[in-house]
Amino acid sequence: MFNVPSMLAFYRVQGDSMSPVLFDGDFVLTSNFLKVHENSLVVVKHSQFGVLVKRVKALGSKRVLLEGENNDSLSSNQMGWVERDKILGVVLKMIKKGGVKL
Numbered sequence: 001m002f003n004v005p006s007m008l009a010f011y012r013v014q015g016d017s018m019s020p021v022l023f024d025g026d027f028v029l030t031s032n033f034l035k036v037h038e039n040s041l042v043v044v045k046h047s048q049f050g051v052l053v054k055r056v057k058a059l060g061s062k063r064v065l066l067e068g069e070n071n072d073s074l075s076s077n078q079m080g081w082v083e084r085d086k087i088l089g090v091v092l093k094m095i096k097k098g099g100v101k102l
Contacts, residue, residue, distance in 0.1 A: 001089070007033055009089055011043050011053065017073035018053055028053060030089025036064065040061050041091035044082055049074060 013026040021041070022028065030043050039054045044066065052074075054066035063081040068074060 007031060008092075009043075010095075011051065012090075013053055017068040017070065018055075019070055021063040021069050022053060022094060023097075026089045026094060029095065031092050032087075032089045034086060034090040034092070036090055041090070041094075042066070043088045045085050045088055046079060046082060049079065053078075054079070054093070064074070077096065 001042050009030050009032075011030065012026060013028065016042075018023055018041075022100055028043065028051065029040070036042060036056060038056055038059055039097050041053065042056055042064075043051060043053050044064075044071045046052050047097055052066070054073075057062050057067040058065040060081060064087070065076050065081055067076045075102060
C-alpha cells in the first residue's frame with residue numbers, strides 16, 4: 001500500500017459570510033490539484049480562524065489574500081496574507097441545499 005493524497009473533498013459551509021454565493025448548510029466540492037487564480041473560491045485552514053471558504057482577492061508568490069462575499073465576513077485585513085500551502089482545495093462545485101449547481 002502507498003499513501004495517496006486526497007484529490008477531492010467535501011466541506012459544509014457554516015455561516016453566511018459568503019452569501020449570496022454560498023449559505024449556511026451548503027456544501028462545496030474541492031480539488032487540491034487545480035491552480036489557484038484571483039477570484040477563485042478556496043477552502044483554507046487559517047491559523048487563527050480555522051477552516052474557511054473564501055475568495056482569493058490577490059496572489060503573491062507564496063501567499064494569498066482572501067475575502068468574503070459580504071460585509072459580515074472577516075475582512076482581508078483581519079485574515080491577513082495566508083500561505084499557499086494552507087489552501088485545502090479550490091472549489092469545483094457548489095452544492096446547495098436543493099441540489100447541485102451546474
